[in-house]
Amino acid sequence: MDIVSNKFIILVLCLFFIAVSVCCAGGGCTSVEKKIYVHLNYTFPCVRLLNATHQIGCQSSLSGNVGVLHVVESEENLDWVLRTGPNPPYMVILEHQLFNRSIMMKLKNSSSRVAGVAVVASNTNPAEGVSPHTACPNENTGVYSESYDITMAHCNVTLWNPFGSGLSYEEFDFPIFSLKDDNDTQLIRQCYMDHNRRVNSSAPQYPLCAMQLYSHMSAVTDTATCMRRNAINFSITPEAVCDPLGDSNVWAATRPLNNTAKGHKMWESVVIAAARLDSRSFFFDVAPGAQSAASGFITLLAAAHALRNVTQEAPPNRTILYTFFQGETFDYIGSSRMVYDMENQQFVVDLDNVHSVLEVGQVGLHTDSRLWLHSDPVSRRNNTVDDVVKMLVENLQSSLTGLNITLSEPAFSQPLPPSSFQRFLRSRPIPGIVIEDHQSTFSNRFYESMYDNAEYLKVSYPQNMTQEEQLEFATETAMALAEVATVVARALYKQAGGEQSQLNNINADAQIVTQMLYSFLVQSNNTWLQQMVPSDLASHLKDTPTNFYVGVTQQPSEPTYLVQHLLANLTGSVVNVTQEDCQKQRVDEKDSESKHIYTYTWVQGAAPPNSTEREGFCVRSTVHTSKALSPAFDILGEYNSKDFSTWTESRWKTIKGRVFLVASHELEMLTLGVGVGVLLTSLLLTYIISSKADILFSSQREPTNATY
Ligand SMILES: *[C@@H]1O[C@H](CO)[C@@H](O)[C@H](O)[C@H]1NC(C)=O
Ligand SMILES: *[C@@H]1O[C@H](CO)[C@@H](O)[C@H](O)[C@H]1NC(C)=O
Ligand SMILES: *[C@@H]1O[C@H](CO)[C@@H](O)[C@H](O)[C@H]1NC(C)=O
Ligand SMILES: *[C@@H]1O[C@H](CO)[C@@H](O)[C@H](O)[C@H]1NC(C)=O
Ligand SMILES: *[C@@H]1O[C@H](CO)[C@@H](O)[C@H](O)[C@H]1NC(C)=O
Ligand SMILES: *[C@@H]1O[C@H](CO)[C@@H](O)[C@H](O)[C@H]1NC(C)=O
Ligand SMILES: *[C@@H]1O[C@H](CO)[C@@H](O)[C@H](O)[C@H]1NC(C)=O
Ligand SMILES: *[C@@H]1O[C@H](CO)[C@@H](O)[C@H](O)[C@H]1NC(C)=O
Ligand SMILES: *[C@@H]1O[C@H](CO)[C@@H](O)[C@H](O)[C@H]1NC(C)=O
DSSP: OHHHHHHHHHHHHHHHHHHHHHHHHTTOSGGGGGGOOEEEOSEEEOOOEEOSSOEEBOOOOTTOEEEEEEEEOSGGGHHIIIIIOSSOSEEEEEEGGGOSHHHHHHHHHTTTSEEEEEEEOOSSOOSSOOBOSOSSTTTTTSSOOTTTOTTTGGGSSOOSOTTBOOGGGOBOSSOEEEEOSSHHHHHHHHHHHHHTSOBTTBOOOSSEEEEEEEOOBSOOSOHHHHHHHHHHHHHHOSOOSEEEBEEEEEEEESSOOOTTSOSOOTTOOEEEEEEEOOOOOSSTTOOOOIIIIIHHHHHHHHHHHHTHHHHHHSOOSSEEEEEEESSTTTTSHHHHHHHHHHHTTOSSSOGGGEEEEEEEOSOTTOSTTEEEEEOOTTGGGSHHHHHHHHHHHHHHHTTOTTOOOEEEOOOTTOOOOSOTHHHHHHHSOOOEEEEESOSSSOSOTTTTSTTOSTTTTTOOOOTTOOHHHHHHOOOHHHHHHHHHHHHHHHHHHHHTTOOGGGGGGOOOOHHHHHHHHHHHHTOSOSHHHHTTSOHHHHTTOOSSOOOOOOOBTTSOOHHHHHHHHHHHHHHOEEEOOOHHHHHTTOOOSSOTTHHHHOEEEEEOOOOOTTOSSOOOEEEEEOOEEEEEEOHHHHTSOOTTOSSSOOOEEEOBSOOEEEEEEEOOHHHHHHHHHHHHHHHHHHHHHHHHHHHTHHHHTGGGGSOTTOOO
């Protein structure tokens, strides 16, 4: 009896073991991990964004999308994926030249056969123009609506971004990742060559090389839906599904303005000098924005620096207000918020205080040293406005002495290009000029794409240069932008009512433009910027180009704090106070106003030659930040607003990818089936055995502590 029951137990255990191992062989458990070729570490996903009416971007299923790898090297290869291949769904590896609208739409339209796409990024820029952005950026939230001027709405006069394919605004129901072209991608290609390639037109044999991409997105449908779900979730768990896009605008004034006294200021007249701080591309976190954002705001920063001394020694009648807007890419988040705040007594000045606007747009690519002064033909129909605009143009023209730049106005009937100034015009006819390097369509061939980078702006260095040498190496672009900055600075000074005699003393410093270009387009972690930031921000400096994607409000983005501290350094002054007083904004006890006017920042400074300890110092400036969050969210609560940006970014948990070998689908099913069958049999046996245990195992039920 004993022997029989032991045999039974062994048999049951055996059956269990077989069941489990068969299951494993079928792909159900950890032994699969051994077959994994690569974990993809350096990948950028495309993520989901939502506005009032749509969702755009990409996502995978909760457990990641899996597909058989297929490397598409030419458009003919696509047929295998879309129609003939016998092992769908496919994970398409796309060479960067093929990442265009027509191919992506074909894949989108047969999404049952496509598990996902991985685009191998190129290491050099393409020759022809590529822009995944729309051809008419911010079409519905600028000033040119049907009611403003019917002939100018929807880019009817000038299509600003002719290369724009709109790919960034499509919705894909599979994941799309960007892969750096490196050894990992080489491994992927090798895996494909070894396992998946057709030999003599016969179908490839299992096991096949497959890829799995995870980028599941929590938010669906539109902003109103996800904000509602946020509200519901909030009461149970603090887990939101989406966040509004936004950040902070940065501003500074040439004359002290009391920042706690909001609204209208009697006798105050300000000239707004504006630039934008953000950009985007198809992929999350890749937004080099060299021409679309950096060329303009670096020029404005250099102009602000050129004006530091003269605005103190010979102050003009009007105040110059430098403003750097965040989130402009997504329906003018930053500028629309500042204008809204100005209209509602929530900003340091109001719209009545605004004399005029000078905006620096994309200025990095001017050829023939030619720049264009854009203005709004509709508001200029009013003579009062037109007169001021003419004056602004004259001021700019008279600023050119000693410079190798010509300025022209485009045809009178042409509307403004996409610009923050449009949001001011939407509220009232304020005179203003937008400086650009293009007459009509953008000269930028890579608008809001991953190729709008240092290479495109020709910020490159001779070989074998050390970091320190590169930081000081004045490229042609730096020289050219310094000249533009000089024109901007002089024109602002004139516009603010400054004396003509001072103009030739105003010159931008090409050295500082050089250092800024290096800091934003090559790397922010350099000895120059390290001196200018507080020590708690030093660890945020990066060894890569700055990413200008606006992000969500919870995390202030890199460009905002860099520009904030740069602007303080370039327009402020050093004050001799202790670190503690500086950090507590407790500098001038006698002047209680001063802490409402100035910002005091204790920055790291440099280490003297024979020491490793940095010697920090206190910088006093008029630099402040203001919210760059659409009023649709925190004030109006109108998630379907037509006037303000409604963009939100979905949250996600996992972004990752891996490549491994899979056995045949049928084989998998078969082994799984057998496994389940064996498992059920063994369970049944166990049940029978245990229910008959009284009989089977009776002899074993003696108490172990039996009496002797
Ligand atoms: C990628 O990540 C995995 C696990 O995190 C690691 O084992 C592997 O070495 C990494 N590969 C590279 C190229 O860094
Ligand atoms: C939302 O985005 C989609 C896609 O770009 C666009 O067609 C639509 O007009 C946008 N909706 C609003 C209200 O802006
Ligand atoms: C890539 O492979 C080459 C040659 O196999 C090797 O020299 C190089 O170090 C590898 N690079 C990385 C980042 O692993
Ligand atoms: C493919 O076909 C060629 C000639 O038709 C033959 O020589 C070769 O062995 C075949 N290769 C395989 C792997 O079947
Ligand atoms: C022109 O604009 C000025 C100031 O904005 C305004 O006072 C005036 O009424 C406008 N004139 C006409 C004819 O609209
Ligand atoms: C910045 O560069 C320094 C060397 O100059 C290095 O020690 C530091 O780790 C870098 N910081 C970051 C955040 O990469
Ligand atoms: C700006 O930074 C430089 C060094 O990077 C420093 O020498 C200078 O004193 C700073 N100026 C101000 C006003 O912070
Ligand atoms: C800074 O202030 C301290 C004490 O108030 C003084 O001893 C020192 O000389 C001052 N330094 C400078 C550079 O003015
Ligand atoms: C640096 O060295 C010089 C001479 O070697 C010395 O006079 C000076 O005091 C030193 N400075 C510091 C901050 O140690």
